[in-house]
Amino acid sequence: MVFMICLGSGEKRFMTKFRHLSWMMMAAVGLTISIAPSRAQQPDVGDQPGLIADDSYQQDPEWRKQVVYYRTTEAPGTIIVSTAERHLYLVQPGGRAIRYGIGVGRQGFQWQGLMNITKKAEWPDWTPPPEMIQRQPYLPRFMAGGPGNPLGARAMYLGTTVYRIHGTNRPDTIGTAVSSGCFRLVNADVMDLYDRVPVGTKVIVRQKPEL
Amino acid sequence: MRTFRGGLLIGLAVAILVAAVAVTYERYDTRTLKRTVRRGDVLCGVNKGLPGFSYRDDTASMPDNESGWTGFDVDFCRAVAAAIFNDPNKARFIALDANERFKELQSRKVDILSRNSTWSMARELEYDLYFPAVAYYDGAGFMLPRSRNIDSALDLSGSKVCVQSATTTALHLTDYFRANNIKYEEVKFDKLDDVVKAYDSGKCDTLTADVSQLYALRLNLTKPGDHSILPDMISKEPLAPVVRQRDDDWMMIVKWTLYAMINAEELGVTSKNIDEAMKSKKPEVMRLVGTDGNYGEQLGLTKDWAARIIRHVGNYGEMYDRNIGSGSKLKIPRGMNQLWNAGGVQYAPPIR
Numbered sequence: 001m002v003f004m005i006c007l008g009s010g011e012k013r014f015m016t017k018f019r020h021l022s023w024m025m026m027a028a029v030g031l032t033i034s035i036a037p038s039r040a041q042q043p044d045v046g047d048q049p050g051l052i053a054d055d056s057y058q059q060d061p062e063w064r065k066q067v068v069y070y071r072t073t074e075a076p077g078t079i080i081v082s083t084a085e086r087h088l089y090l091v092q093p094g095g096r097a098i099r100y101g102i103g104v105g106r107q108g109f110q111w112q113g114l115m116n117i118t119k120k121a122e123w124p125d126w127t128p129p130p131e132m133i134q135r136q137p138y139l140p141r142f143m144a145g146g147p148g149n150p151l152g153a154r155a156m157y158l159g160t161t162v163y164r165i166h167g168t169n170r171p172d173t174i175g176t177a178v179s180s181g182c183f184r185l186v187n188a189d190v191m192d193l194y195d196r197v198p199v200g201t202k203v204i205v206r207q208k209p210e211l
Numbered sequence: 212m213r214t215f216r217g218g219l220l221i222g223l224a225v226a227i228l229v230a231a232v233a234v235t236y237e238r239y240d241t242r243t244l245k246r247t248v249r250r251g252d253v254l255c256g257v258n259k260g261l262p263g264f265s266y267r268d269d270t271a272s273m274p275d276n277e278s279g280w281t282g283f284d285v286d287f288c289r290a291v292a293a294a295i296f297n298d299p300n301k302a303r304f305i306a307l308d309a310n311e312r313f314k315e316l317q318s319r320k321v322d323i324l325s326r327n328s329t330w331s332m333a334r335e336l337e338y339d340l341y342f343p344a345v346a347y348y349d350g351a352g353f354m355l356p357r358s359r360n361i362d363s364a365l366d367l368s369g370s371k372v373c374v375q376s377a378t379t380t381a382l383h384l385t386d387y388f389r390a391n392n393i394k395y396e397e398v399k400f401d402k403l404d405d406v407v408k409a410y411d412s413g414k415c416d417t418l419t420a421d422v423s424q425l426y427a428l429r430l431n432l433t434k435p436g437d438h439s440i441l442p443d444m445i446s447k448e449p450l451a452p453v454v455r456q457r458d459d460d461w462m463m464i465v466k467w468t469l470y471a472m473i474n475a476e477e478l479g480v481t482s483k484n485i486d487e488a489m490k491s492k493k494p495e496v497m498r499l500v501g502t503d504g505n506y507g508e509q510l511g512l513t514k515d516w517a518a519r520i521i522r523h524v525g526n527y528g529e530m531y532d533r534n535i536g537s538g539s540k541l542k543i544p545r546g547m548n549q550l551w552n553a554g555g556v557q558y559a560p561p562i563r
Contacts, residue, residue, distance in 0.1 A: 060537075060542075061436070061542050062537040062542055066439065066544070067362040067441075067442050068442045068544045068546060068554075069442040069443075069444075069544075069546040069547055069554070069555070070442075070554040071547075071551075071554055071555060071556060072554060080554075082553060085553075089554065094363075096362075096442050097554070099544070206553070208479045209477070209478055209479035210479065210493075211478075211479060211480065211484060211487055211488050211491040211493060211496055
């Protein structure tokens with residue numbers, strides 16, 4: 001069984017690079033070096049299981065779905081995620097792309113590389129893994145898919161990893177870095193994207209370059 | 212006695228001659244860098260009122276009279292000042308009219324023109340000027356109601372198009388529709404205000420103008436959120452800073468100031484992490500911030516010239532976002548002005 005681990009927590013922890021640590025290490029580090037809350041929106045930035053998405057939430061134009069100029073050598077149909085920009089591009093023919101606003105992984109939960117969509121699910125269930133429960137004990141052990149589920153309306157699985165492109169019940173977190181490595185879109189957008197991309201779609205994830 | 216007086220006269224004559232030569236040299240020395248350094252500030256020719264690009268807020272009651280200026284073009288000039296003086300406030304702004312701007316630059320009223328000017332061959336030749344590098348790729352585009360659900364200019368067949376008469380935009384419109392064999396109807400007005408009013412009241416299906424302008428015009432519509440701007444550009448309007456020809460030291464500084472900002476964005480160096488970048492061991496970052504090599508000195512500046520720019524003004528993306536992008540009112544998508552490796556065409560030669 002693959003756990004959904006990549007939703008966000010509100011606690012701000014600074015960890016060294018995510019992929020270099022084992023899951024156990026991460027949980028231990030997370031529990032021990034918890035830095036004092038630096039933001040007012042503690043403790044729940046990313047997830048609020050049970051909260052029904054506010055569909056009337058007015059998204060900043062920057063995060064609203066739109067067709068933009070996009071020059072690339074990647075084939076139409078490819079997904080390119082620019083985490084620094086908080087944008088997900090679906091490449092279209094003719095030098096353009098459909099651009100969606102996204103929420104991305106917080107510090108310590110960033111990754112990049114090439115993936116494929118291996119599975120698609122509507123209104124997915126959510127089973128936070130033990131590591132996440134340890135970091136955020138208030139989370140439910142299982143949550144059936146539905147409007148209050150933090151995974152939102154759709155999920156697209158990336159490779160064999162725990163990462164997903166999914167919806168959200170917190171549209172106000174689009175444009176921020178709060179997740180544990182997943183990319184979240186508002187439900188209307190994730191449903192739009194879901195209908196446009198088949199299993200097997202190439203997904204390229206780009207991070208800001210390191211100094 | 213006679214020889215003494217003669218010597219005195221000759222000496223005096225020589226002194227006067229030297230002084231005259233010095234004054235003439237001083238007056239006609241065309242090396243802008245030297246003059247700028249001696250003067251202690253950079254004179255920037257800007258647009259008086261183009262929100263996002265250069266705009267003077269007269270109500271700003273700042274102690275420093277330059278701080279009321281904001282905009283992309285304004286910040287670029289501040290970047291040049293930061294490179295030379297390590298102080299972005301050493302840029303002094305002079306508002307210039309569109310008609311006079313190139314002559315004013317030619318007559319050395321300003322050191323640099325940073326005033327939404329399209330780079331064209333005629334302008335370089337006619338006024339003996341030089342456009343060092345493209346700061347912003349603009350071009351004519353279309354705005355239309357979101358409800359029309361169109362996302363390509365090729366789908367505008369049969370549209371009534373609002374356009375300002377006697378502009379290059381009007382010419383590009385004709386060319387574009389003719390080239391694509393699309394039928395349309397022009398609705399022309401002399402004043403831009405009337406064009407916008409006509410569009411807002413539904414007298415036409417779409418409005419054409421330069422894309423940067425469309426984003427600014429949209430803010431003043433009754434319901435800005437109901438209108439979108441197509442990603443297509445049907446003409447080339449590369450906006451660039453301008454300097455005088457045969458002034459190579461200065462031209463190099465202006466050109467590489469812009470390129471340093473673009474390279475900084477590509478390398479992930481920002482005004483926020485510049486201190487960290489100074490300690491970087493990555494060769495490309497080291498050459499940019501001046502911890503390796505002496506490019507700055509070769510430019511006639513200091514080793515850390517680019518670090519000064521980034522520290523005080525930021526990289527290209529920061530300058531863009533703050534003034535015309537996501538952090539501004541205009542919110543113009545990066546589009547062609549995105550970096551070459553992230554969907555756009557903004558490309559700076561490497562610093563090496």
